[in-house]
Amino acid sequence: MNRQRVIAAAVALVSGSSWAVEPPWGKGESLGEQRTLDKTTLCTDGKGHYVVVAPHELKGSQLFYGDGKTFVQVALPQFGLSGSSFLEPRFFNKGANSNFRGIDYRVYSEVEVDAEKQTCAVRCGEQTVPFTVVGMEEAQALLKAAKYEPNPQKFVPHALLRDTRGNYYLVERGFKPEDEKIFRVHVGPKGALKRQEMKDIVSDSEGQIFSTKKGELRLLVDREQTPMWIESKKKVELRQVPVTENLPLIYNELGVYTGARLGTPCDDQ
Numbered sequence: 001m002n003r004q005r006v007i008a009a010a011v012a013l014v015s016g017s018s019w020a021v022e023p024p025w026g027k028g029e030s031l032g033e034q035r036t037l038d039k040t041t042l043c044t045d046g047k048g049h050y051v052v053v054a055p056h057e058l059k060g061s062q063l064f065y066g067d068g069k070t071f072v073q074v075a076l077p078q079f080g081l082s083g084s085s086f087l088e089p090r091f092f093n094k095g096a097n098s099n100f101r102g103i104d105y106r107v108y109s110e111v112e113v114d115a116e117k118q119t120c121a122v123r124c125g126e127q128t129v130p131f132t133v134v135g136m137e138e139a140q141a142l143l144k145a146a147k148y149e150p151n152p153q154k155f156v157p158h159a160l161l162r163d164t165r166g167n168y169y170l171v172e173r174g175f176k177p178e179d180e181k182i183f184r185v186h187v188g189p190k191g192a193l194k195r196q197e198m199k200d201i202v203s204d205s206e207g208q209i210f211s212t213k214k215g216e217l218r219l220l221v222d223r224e225q226t227p228m229w230i231e232s233k234k235k236v237e238l239r240q241v242p243v244t245e246n247l248p249l250i251y252n253e254l255g256v257y258t259g260a261r262l263g264t265p266c267d268d269q
Helices: 002-015 031-038 136-145 244-252
Strands: 041-044 050-056 060-066 070-073 085-087 108-114 119-124 127-133 147-149 155-162 167-174 183-189 198-204 207-212 216-220 228-231 234-237 239-241
Touching: 031 136, 041 108, 041 119, 041 136, 050 108, 050 119, 155 216, 155 244, 167 216, 183 198, 183 207
Parallel strands: 070 147
Antiparallel strands: 041 050, 041 127, 050 060, 060 070, 085 108, 108 119, 119 127, 155 167, 155 239, 167 183, 198 207, 207 216, 216 228, 228 234
16 A cells, blocks of 8 residues: 555656657757658637647647647547547537447537638537637747647546446546556545545456545446445446547536636637
8 A cells, every 4th residue: 555655646646747758840950850840831810829730640630739838748539540630528429420330429629720722729528719820930939939748637537437426436536648557536526526535445357446544445346246435435327428429528528627728729719
């Protein structure tokens, strides 16, 4: 238990630091870097918000979002989607395909750029906000002078459960790959979940047990065994709520992510 808490504290300390990110054009000094910069588009809404659409070797493009002085990396979407798209469960697009090759397009938004027409727009769910393409000379000067930081997300949903009284049990895991073994647990009714003080975590091939100061949450791999919350020896059976099908609920209604910045162009919409 002590070892787990020490590791968690160390990771939290590191995660709280602001580390610089190298943009795809580096310092824009070499010929290759300048070519990458020439292929990069900068757009603004005229209200101090900027989105960068830069080349990406695998995704075709990658996004950065910020105020013109500091930009954060927008998390790349899952396999099968262009880098101009990004996960944005706070804005739901009910008219999009709910299952195209395993992808739920309803929780993805995107930056739309037409290089020929020199137009740019940010679509957040069903809402499209027009942006203006910044001239190349002005854009490159701004991009070279700006700072670049990692995506601000620290935790993402890992598991969601509910009891018969309407209480939800949300388990989060670390957002970064190196933080995936760091977990947090929130318990409570919709809109009022409270973060639990972690005491110990057991994670193996049989499942996961999250021990908190208030109780113990047991998630078992065997689907035939019911997950449960154990508090003062009292067992409460829980129902699994699929995370991927309930992202809008998690981000908009449970209260855990209220006011959080996800590092997307929709953060300020």
